[in-house]
Amino acid sequence: MHDLTMIRSAPEAFDAGLARRGLPPRSAEILGLDAHRRALILETEQVQARRNEASKEIGTRKRQGASADDLMAEVARLKDVLPDLEIRTKAAEESLDAVLAALPNLPAADVPDGPDETGNVEVHRIGTPRAFNYPALQHFDLGEALGMMDFEAGARLSGSRFVVLRNQIARLERALANFMLDLHTGEFGFTEMSVPYLVRDAAMFGTGQLPKFEEELFRTTRGDWLIPTSEVPLTNLVADQIVSEEELPLRFTTHTPCFRSEAGSAGRDTRGMIRLHQFSKVEMVVVATPEQSEAEHERMLTAAETVLNRLELPFRTVTLCTGDMGFSARKTYDIEVWLPGQNAYREISSISNCGDFQARRMKARCRKAGDKHIRHVHTLNGSGLAVGRALVAVLENYQQADGSIALPSVLHPYMGGLTKIEGAAV
Incomplete structure (x- = not known):
């Protein structure tokens, strides 16, 4: 607001x-x-x-x-x-x-102007895409050949844009989430949270999903909303609250499923796990004072990039232009991971500073101890990372000529010592 x-x-x-x-x-x-x-x-x-x-x-x-x-x-x-x-x-x-x-947040002064993604400005590229001496396959071909990624079963159960993962790929999804949570809590000071997956209208309004983006959401028969991202419950933890400035910044992280209708995406990424109705994400949310928010934004970017660095996945970071930013954001970094099967960089994280925009909608405020002056907090959110897309990136970047998947060394402990995914195990 x-x-x-x-x-x-x-x-x-x-x-x-x-x-x-x-x-x-x-x-x-x-x-x-x-x-x-x-x-x-x-x-x-x-x-x-x-x-x-x-x-x-x-x-x-x-x-x-x-x-x-x-x-x-x-x-x-x-x-x-x-x-x-x-x-x-x-x-x-x-x-x-x-x-x-209905009006979006105003862009920060240092956000580049542009009509759409063509106006985004690259910050840097990290890592060199691997050179393959054979045609690199996409993740769905790899997963189906291993017998561990089943889109037909997902469609039978729930319709299009759902998937069933099995065996070692299902474990890989869990391993990635646990690795990310351990990194954010152990090295970047985030507090792990467990939050509801259903929220009320006020929570969706507070973070800016309502009223503008109702068609993108799933609603239950009793009127609750399935969360499109855990940004919604995490940020709304301070709704209608006056927080002591001495407690800030508050840093929250959680791993949840996310639910999106993908309205308007007909014909886009119809195969595979890039654009599902249900997907898994590790989220980071920060509640800060106005003076802290810019530094916290950079800190969150470092945390998300560290995940990809540890996984040894090539990526690039861009600053979104005015025409490509989300509704609630005043400045956003996108991290795009390299997918050799698509021969392209694809978004794996958006990290946004919303300033006091969401806080005004939520009536989230702060004040110093002993001070009567009350002001709105700043809120920030970002994927740390989208787990499904991280899984896609690991499968495609670590694929072997025989169809097996080598695993990044940082994930070996989370996979019970397993160093490679292979075989059509059921």
């Missing part, structure tokens, strides 16, 4: 930020709605004040034995006026909130 005070004081700057997002100016509309709402609030307060004043005068006249019929009629009229004013004020507030809730 946007700061109305900022829009009132700097409408041109607000519209300039929207323009960088490719959106038309909205400050005049917002300020008009705000002025209407404030006028109704003032009118309501004036009517209430006059009703209270007239009520006192009625008492005074009665004590003096004078007639108060005119004042009683006025109080009755004002009492009838107030409900209509309250209804109109609520409608004005809802209209203003609806406009503000």
Whole structure:
């Protein structure tokens, strides 16, 4: 949510930020709605004040034995006026909130301008893609040949964009998640959490999934939402809270399934595990003071990149341009891992600094001990990493000519000492 005070004081700057997002100016509309709402609030307060004043005068006249019929009629009229004013004020507030809730966060000053992914700016490339002396296969061909990746079974159970993993590949998925959690908690100071996979409307609104992206979500028959990412429950842990600044930053991590409808992705990545309705992810969320947030953003990027460095997977990091950033982000880094089967870099992590955008929606605030001044926290989130895509990357980068998969040495302890996946075990 946007700061109305900022829009009132700097409408041109607000519209300039929207323009960088490719959106038309909205400050005049917002300020008009705000002025209407404030006028109704003032009118309501004036009517209430006059009703209270007239009520006192009625008492005074009665004590003096004078007639108060005119004042009683006025109080009755004002009492009838107030409900209509309250209804109109609520409608004005809802209209203003609806406009503000639908507008994305404004980009940070150092975010590159651009219409789409073509405007993203590469930060660096780490690692050299392996040279194959045979055609590199994609992960689904490798997994199916090993008898450990079954898309037909997934389709029978749940429809398209689901998969059943078996045996050593199923264990590899678990090993990757455990390795990531151990890294983030042991080396980067994150606290491991276990969170619900179902959340209410308020949680989805707080992190920005609602109302704009409802079609991307799955909803239960009782009205709860399946989480599209554990960013939602982790970030909302501070919703409606005032956190002591001495406790910040708070760093949370968890491993959960994620559920997305993939609306609008027809024809894209229809085979394999790149774009599933259900996938696994290790998430990082940080709640920080405004002064801490930029450093925490860089720290989260380092944590995610360390996962790929330890797995010895080639990757590149890019800064997303204004036209490619997510709704709630003010600055985002994407990490793209090299997939030799596709001969391309594909996204495996997005790490975003949302500033106070989500905090305003969630009413998440902080203050120093002994200080009455309250301000909004900054929230950050990032994949550390998408486990399914990490599994894809390991299969494709470590494939052998005989169809087996060598395993990165860092995963050997998590695989019970296994160093290679081979054979059509069931």
